[in-house]
Amino acid sequence: MKAGPLPAQIEFRAVTKMYGRMSAVKDLSLTVRLGEFLTILGPSGSGKTTVLMMLAGFVAPTEGDIVIAGKSVSAVPSYRRDQGIVFQSYALFPHLTVRRNLEFPLEMRGVNGVERAKRVDRMLERVHLKDFGGRMPSQLSGGQQQRVALARALIGDPPFLLLDEPLSALDRNLREQMQSEVKSLHREFGITTISVTHDQEEALTLSDRIVVMRAGQIEQTDTPEALYDRPATRFVASFLGEANILQNTDFEIQADVAQPPGTLAMIRPERISVVMSGAPKRTDADQRHSVIGIVDDMIYAGPLRKYHVRVGSSLLVTREHAASGQRTFQRGEEVQLEWLRSDIRFVAA
Template sequence: MIDGSKSSQIEFRDVTKKYGEFAAVRNLSLAVNEGEFVTILGPSGSGKTTTLMMLAGFEGPTTGDILIGGRSVANVPSYRRDQGIVFQSYALFPHLSVARNLSFPLEMRGVKSTERAQRVERMLERVHLRGYEDRLPSQLSGGQQQRIALARALIADPPVLLLDEPLGALDRNLREQMQGEIKGLHKEFGITTVCVTHDQEEALTLSDRIVVMERGTIEQIDSPEALYDRPATRFVANFLGEANFLEHELTRHAPTEPGTVSMIRPERIKIGAILSPRSPADEETHCAEGTVSEMVYAGPLRKYVVRVGDDKLTVRQHVATNQQAFQTGDAVALTWLRSDVRIVQL
């Protein structure tokens, strides 16, 4: 939820970035509130990284303007912008100790040595790496390097933090751990943060709002819950999680307009044995029968692909004690609430 009492810390005003005749970003307008965590999400080539590079000052817009704190920075080089940046590669100085890596931004700002030492000590305590002051980056694990990169970006108290695929180099378990770390640091420091990622789970976990981009333009901006539950377009529904698009007879009770399609999330569909006598459908519930064509066991979940006529529906079911499991070839009944069906633009 955006706090209406807070002003916009970052603004893109009708920004276009071209490389020759190719427009990597087109007519981008976006405002990020003070203290907000906004993630720009999209596939390769969507324009998300170009957008971040313009915000960081490594690229300039072809047309339009970018403001930080109400001041135009479209023509201000990166080193003159007061912001912290964390790259996927971390970009730590390999020949400098952890302490020197952290103190470097403070030296560039003319902070006195006594205060630098105090800030370094406090920051190492905050990221749980006290005692690592004299180690080189090569002597740290991937997660420890990530913590130092975050600490270095935050140590000078910049008003803006930029994250470029910050967890892309980590394995799954460490990624989940670092998501909690980033979320905690954002809450503690209250810093306006813009993150770029292609990882849907990361975006959903970290963000106050998510900006979904495709082909250089914004498809939708909303809270994680709203984006997942009420996607505006087929692309957003498909990109952010899994989606079933209902065709033919499965849509007869869900009226659509030209240029739209019905969609339901896999976890909203219930799967069970075909009962006799069958329970009739009602105004609130849709029932369909089909055959399991695939079952994948994934620990806490079972994922089924069920053929219903000419359609294939994906169903995700949380594993529970004494729960009936279905196998390939089993006849099954599917039910879902009509209220869980969403109409999205093609």
């Protein structure tokens, strides 16, 4: 039988947070399911961090209620909420060794010394820091500090984990490694996780669902695949990856479905093929649309090539994987752009 939806563990019920006359979060209602990895994504000032701080108990909502496991926690202070938190700065105790950093939350929970030692040993083994227990945080790399911060948050077996842009201080390669580690830990522990980030790639990689916020409100909530492939608004389409908004074009927009009123046509760059002008028609040409343009720029990005192609008054961006023997088009060259009509999406303006 198909499994039903997981029960709600965390609920925001019409939550608003005001700072003077300015609303950081407006009438937010959101349900986080048990065991899921939910990412709150948005630009600076969208309210995403305020949502996390209210859930953690560091900030009180002005209106509405926050419910965890069926009980209101809006008036419960942070230190009385059973939760694990990883901050952007890691917030490790600089005067304590790695082992003592991990022991501290267990001491606060009254765990005896023998059990503490066992749990710390297991956790150090799990995060690949078995031989680092005696080191100070200053003696660790950024990635190692990140692992310690995650281990400290998880070692007390909290019912949920909060991540406040924990990977933003790492370089790209290390960030990608840590994304895999975070995903592995979530899979292993099965802990409900709420992450806040402005990094679209991180959100797409880690999340079961993504909440896109804008100006204190939820713009759209869905799975990573659905958000990327079927964005509801122009903002979501442009913020979550690149998007060609086909507005006021010099060519007719052809799609498999009629364009709803009040919407704009959109296509993702990787859905557009760049071929020689006058190239032979494909076998599925009746399902495609093609236009002629002039290459305005070609950007080489390792495994990818990006073309900026001017079609009349419109500038379209394409993205394709670079392959051996593949034709590279130069600036000023006439090319043909092709895409399936079924790849056109319509988004609210």
